[in-house]
Amino acid sequence: DGGITQSPKYLFRKEGQNVTLSCEQNLNHDAMYWYRQDPGQGLRLIYYSQIVNDFQKGDIAEGYSVSREKKESFPLTVTSAQKNPTAFYLCASTKDRVGNQPQHFGDGTRLSIL
């Protein structure tokens, strides 16, 4: 079945450490997105990519970095510059950026600080 796979499900970060969250999709979607969700809050956009080798900052990009070397993959790195990384991270993709097709989401990664 086609879908979006995020790994790991749970991740712990030590002070000063960079960690990378994986997002892989086999839906053949061009556009991919990373969102952050804090407890009891809505989703906020970190980065998005409309096509391979291209990505743009979202509303809260500071302390994060991404790459898009393959259509299927859009990993997110939470750097040591992100001082409050504890959150739920969701990856999404869509085949249609302007029409009625929704974004499809992975199951998320919960990141905590040790």
Place this chain on the structure above:
Amino acid sequence: AQKITQTQPGMFVQEKEAVTLDCTYDTSDQSYGLFWYKQPSSGEMIFLIYQGSYDEQNATEGRYSLNFQKARKSANLVISASQLGDSAMYFCAMREMIYNQGGKLIFGQGTELSVKP
């Protein structure tokens, strides 16, 4: 700037009754889309229903319908015949239909729905 407002942090509904979850939005664009997602406690985001700004009829998907009032900029979700499995967070989201904007979604704060047996 775009904004989505969900004014009900929490709602209770009796099983088998209908419930309306409120969503108002703000945009200066004429072309946009509105989406509702359900997020169970496990965390995944489940797409429920879509309404385009030029759609003349309210969207329906099974037990879900969208009460779209364009002049009032509201897009309320109606769930009929509530079930215990409907207990979850519900998010309203908006997307501007501008190609180079990348299809970004702006989300509201969510409404936590609890269905009572």
